[in-house]
Amino acid sequence: MVQLTVNGKPVTVSAAPETPLLWVLRCELGLTGTKFGCGIGVCGACTVLVGKEIRQACREPVKTLAAARVTTIEGLSGPIADALRRAWTDCDVVQCGYCQSAQLIAAAALLTRRRAPSDAEIDAAMKDIACRCGTFPRIRRAIHMAAAALR
Numbered sequence: 227m228v229q230l231t232v233n234g235k236p237v238t239v240s241a242a243p244e245t246p247l248l249w250v251l252r253c254e255l256g257l258t259g260t261k262f263g264c265g266i267g268v269c270g271a272c273t274v275l276v277g278k279e280i281r282q283a284c285r286e287p288v289k290t291l292a293a294a295r296v297t298t299i300e301g302l303s304g305p306i307a308d309a310l311r312r313a314w315t316d317c318d319v320v321q322c323g324y325c326q327s328a329q330l331i332a333a334a335a336l337l338t339r340r341r342a343p344s345d346a347e348i349d350a351a352m353k354d355i356a357c358r359c360g361t362f363p364r365i366r367r368a369i370h371m372a373a374a375a376l377r
């Protein structure tokens with residue numbers, strides 16, 4: 227049994243302590259917005275927030291997250307999340323959608339620490355999340371749009 231906080235709610239999970247957070251989220255808690263891509267920390271599809279930092283859920287044994295605050299796409303809320311969702315829609319960012327939970331999580335982490343990120347800062351913040359559909363130019367535009375709306 228491991229206790230952690232997911233999307234603001236305390237939960238106790240029965241998964242073995244070494245189980246990657248990704249599978250606890252998806253299989254035990256039913257939070258399937260966090261995606262499996264590679265399972266080895268390469269694609270970024272499983273990105274979640276732990277506190278204010280992004281982490282790859284496929285590489286985080288759940289036992290390391292006791293007392294941590296995990297936020298998935300299902301729990302991403304507040305003014306930054308609202309601004310990002312609006313901008314994502316206005317810029318028509320999504321193609322197949324598979325990477326987009328992770329992209330939004332990473333974008334929210336970026337705008338939490340930088341309210342006017344440069345192109346280079348956006349590139350650096352998003353570089354570990356692959357998009358096979360090539361939506362990155364629209365992601366960058368949407369992040370600038372969301373940042374402007376928040377200022």
Ligand code: FES
Nearest residue numbers: 263264265270284
């Ligand atoms: S599934 Fe975690 S980085 Fe690819």
Ligand code: FES
Nearest residue numbers: 322323357358359
């Ligand atoms: S929208 Fe298809 S992988 Fe990113």
